[in-house]
Amino acid sequence: MLRVARPLLTCGRRSISTTSAEVGRLLDRYPVDRLGPQPGDEAVLTLSGGVDSSVAAFLAIERGGLKPVRTIFMRNWNSLDEAQTFEPGAGGSTGCTWLRDWRLVERTARVLGLKAELMDLSTEYWNQVFAPALDDWQRGTTPNPDVACNREIKFGELLLRAGLAESFPSLTSNASPSASPGPRRWLVTGHYARLAYHRGTGDSTVLGSLHRASDATKDQSYFLSAVAADKLGRAHFPLANLTKAEVRSIAAHVGLPTAASEESMGLCFVGERGTRGHARFLASYIDARPGNIVSLDGRTVGRHEGLHTLTVGQGARIGGASTRWFVAKKKPETNEIVVVPGADHPLLRCRSLHIDAFLPISARGSLVESLRGSDGQQRPRLLAQIRHRQAAVACTVARLPPSTPGDDDDDAQPAVEVAFDEPVVGVAQGQTCALYDGDECLGSGVISHVSLAE
Known part of the structure; x- marks a missing residue:
């Protein structure tokens, strides 16, 4: 049995005494930076309904001493509009479960002594992320909407709407962060990445440099790679030095309702996992043109349901083939997918x-x-x-x-x-x-x- 050492959570009117020496050591790995968040600074917390954002919010308050001023759930996709029903999880097996996530966010916020608000960014997501990606898929290229979402939505529209678009007030070259006029305000997210803060060249604006997280299997710096330094300079990633297992351990000890939540991956609204589920979802938005799958010498060896259904390097299912074929390239001009035999082919x-x-x-x-x-x-x-x-x-x-x-x-x-x-x-x-x-x-x-x- 784990020994209760001290109350972990004292925000709001709640107090949860569920810690141990082990969990205490995890809290001691909270990221600290002289130019980063300081006790007494303000925080805009983001909750997604998952364990990562929940623990990040808890750590920012309990370990970082930040004062939450807003707690935001971003709705980037509205499957209820598509299904024209307001049933929980509407949209069927391929619909987004945002309403279920929102309920979980509300429960988590109550445990943390907070009140969550829903911010609808579905129009911005469609116009700035999904529609451009659709054009790319239609042309046969392979976009990454998650990279675009971080740049355009989470560290674009969200920062703007949360009043965090402007850089921090200038600091004198030798001043400590506490010398700035009033508390600074940070965007707190559950990303697995590490930030180091520095002053901009020629001024004292706080900028952020992006580094890999301690947990290499969960590192999300790749998805954040298109976010500029001035935007990262407003962000705070409390999970930088923790593994996923350690995050779940903290959530369980604290009693967060997200402790056993399933992991969200990639496009949340696709619903079905895997390439075939992704292709079926996109078929609702793309004018899919079936075409031939051809070998290097031009022989037709199969058929595809649209250029978006297969990716370069992916195995292509060719009925009756005695060897495995892999996608080498796409030819939008002829609507053909070229395949080669074997995974080690030079092409x-x-x-x-x-x-x-x-x-x-x-x-x-x-x-x-x-x-x-x-x-x-x-x-x-x-x-x-x-x-x-x-x-x-x-x-x-x-x-x-x-x-x-x-x-x-x-x-x-x-x-x-x-x-x-x-x-x-x-x-x-x-x-x-x-x-x-x-x-x-x-x-x-x-x-x-x-x-x-x-």
């Missing part, structure tokens, strides 16, 4: 890729500084990541001339080539490539061209 292995507009998190740092004004001779050695949970791979990076002749070079968003030390399998146009210097994420960009190891 599945990417040697290098191009990014037309790399979005650096900060204007400072080794990548941007070495590429600024570069004639292509400087090639910083970094690490590249193409997919969430993919192991980062060694690469070199060089600046490219603008993709459109006549365009001026853009130091803020340079075109770059990423060349891998060893070929990488399953790289597709439209994917996001994030670059790292050790555990620091330098930024990311959308892949515009792939060179194969033919």
